Amino acid sequence: MGNEQKVNAAIVGSTGYGGVELIRLLLNHPNVNIASVISASSAGAPIADGYPHLNEIMCDTLDGVSAEEMRRKADVVFTATPSGVSGRLVPELLDAGLTVIDLSGDFRIKDGAVYTAWYKHEAPQAELLNDAVYGLCELYADGGYAQGRRFISNPGCYPTATLLGLAPAMKAGWIDPASLIIDAKSGVSGAGRGVNLGVHYAELNENFKAYKVNKHQHIPEIEQTLGEVAGTPVTVTFTTHLTPMTRGIMCTMYASLTGNYSEQDFISLYKDHYAGRRFVRIRPQGQWPATKEVFGSNYCDIGFAVDERTKRVTIISVIDNVVKGAAGQAIQNLNLMMGWDEALGLNLTPVYP
Ligand SMILES: NC(=O)C1=CN([C@@H]2O[C@H](COP(=O)(O)OP(=O)(O)OC[C@H]3O[C@@H](n4cnc5c(N)ncnc54)[C@H](OP(=O)(O)O)[C@@H]3O)[C@@H](O)[C@H]2O)C=CC1
Numbered sequence: 001m002g003n004e005q006k007v008n009a010a011i012v013g014s015t016g017y018g019g020v021e022l023i024r025l026l027l028n029h030p031n032v033n034i035a036s037v038i039s040a041s042s043a044g045a046p047i048a049d050g051y052p053h054l055n056e057i058m059c060d061t062l063d064g065v066s067a068e069e070m071r072r073k074a075d076v077v078f079t080a081t082p083s084g085v086s087g088r089l090v091p092e093l094l095d096a097g098l099t100v101i102d103l104s105g106d107f108r109i110k111d112g113a114v115y116t117a118w119y120k121h122e123a124p125q126a127e128l129l130n131d132a133v134y135g136l137c138e139l140y141a142d143g144g145y146a147q148g149r150r151f152i153s154n155p156g157c158y159p160t161a162t163l164l165g166l167a168p169a170m171k172a173g174w175i176d177p178a179s180l181i182i183d184a185k186s187g188v189s190g191a192g193r194g195v196n197l198g199v200h201y202a203e204l205n206e207n208f209k210a211y212k213v214n215k216h217q218h219i220p221e222i223e224q225t226l227g228e229v230a231g232t233p234v235t236v237t238f239t240t241h242l243t244p245m246t247r248g249i250m251c252t253m254y255a256s257l258t259g260n261y262s263e264q265d266f267i268s269l270y271k272d273h274y275a276g277r278r279f280v281r282i283r284p285q286g287q288w289p290a291t292k293e294v295f296g297s298n299y300c301d302i303g304f305a306v307d308e309r310t311k312r313v314t315i316i317s318v319i320d321n322v323v324k325g326a327a328g329q330a331i332q333n334l335n336l337m338m339g340w341d342e343a344l345g346l347n348l349t350p351v352y353p
């Protein structure tokens with residue numbers, strides 16, 4: 001495909017971790033040309049100044065944030081911008097006729113009042129919240145949810161790992177919706193590139209800490225989707241932890257069983273549910289996934305343990321937070337919007353060791 005036939009993409013927030021991962025992945029996408037890398041704070045500087053690993057790979061200078069310029073240069077815009085910033089910027093981009101894939105939490109929650117309660121600032125307009133398609137790719141049977149759409153709200157990193165791990169069992173009615181406990185751990189890149197005391201090396205190295213217990217902004221996103229899947233309101237106990245690693249999320253999830261389901265039953269159920277979807281891999285009995293086994297890739301790996309004594313199942317899911325949890329899934333959404341193979345540009349073997 002010549003450059004003139006490719007889809008032109010702009011990346012706002014290209015100096016952040018989600019943005020720079022979009023660059024890494026899109027540089028290898030056969031149908032996409034990176035037409036503009038954008039920064040609010042460093043316009044005019046070469047992107048490789050801030051990211052020397054891009055030296056001689058990407059020589060572009062950063063553009064400023066201008067909807068008009070994006071309209072001239074690009075067809076699709078990835079907004080890898082903080083919550084609050086996306087909420088203000090995305091309406092302008094949609095008005096300019098651009099296709100938008102937003103990586104922030106601003107358009108994931110359908111009820112503006114719920115959004116405000118958790119994110120602590122004003123919600124975007126209700127009409128836009130309705131228009132935004134929640135892009136958890138494997139929640140849907142095929143790419144029909146995205147095809148031809150112009151505005152995707154990319155899921156959060158923790159919700160991606162959690163929902164892919166729980167949705168099939170919830171849909172089948174095998175787990176009690178009132179019994180869910182999600183114990184989640186993330187690498188520090190999940191907090192973005194900005195520095196603060198919580199991610200300081202000396203605070204984090206050889207440390208392991210819980211944060212935002214029962215207060216995490218991903219709780220309403222998880223409950224909203226599980227509620228849709230279960231057909232009844234769902235609440236969850238959700239505890240996030242910061243671990244001294246760069247990338248990776250592990251969600252260890254506990255639920256009471258509604259019947260006598262074995263580990264093999266779970267494996268069969270999930271294999272059927274995700275049949276034909278290349279990025280969800282189900283582990284054989286007695287194997288549980290580790291974050292390193294998906295590092296740098298778009299995979300979500302899931303394993304199970306059924307405890308016949310307690311009548312509970314433990315479901316373990318892992319992703320790379322910046323790939324399947326952000327940039328990779330955003331590109332998967334673009335692929336499905338365009339009617340392309342969902343794996344274009346994403347055929348990445350995990351980096352191991
Ligand atoms: N890191 C992760 O694992 C995940 C992140 N996300 C979400 O993706 C989004 C990006 O996250 P991440 O890359 O980690 O965050 P970073 O903090 O690393 O990057 C955010 C970028 O946004 C840009 N920015 C800040 N203010 C503005 C503004 N007013 N206008 C335009 N750009 C602005 C900044 O760049 P500059 O100042 O140069 O413009 C910055 O580089 C966030 O909403 C985050 O919650 C979602 C899933 C996972």
Ligand SMILES: CC(=O)N[C@@H](CCC(=O)OP(=O)(O)O)C(=O)O
Pocket residue numbers: 083103104105155156157186187188189190191192217218240242
């Ligand atoms: C480790 C870490 O700090 N992670 C972040 C994830 C932020 C994120 O991805 O936010 P949205 O998905 O809501 O945009 C957190 O827990 O808030």
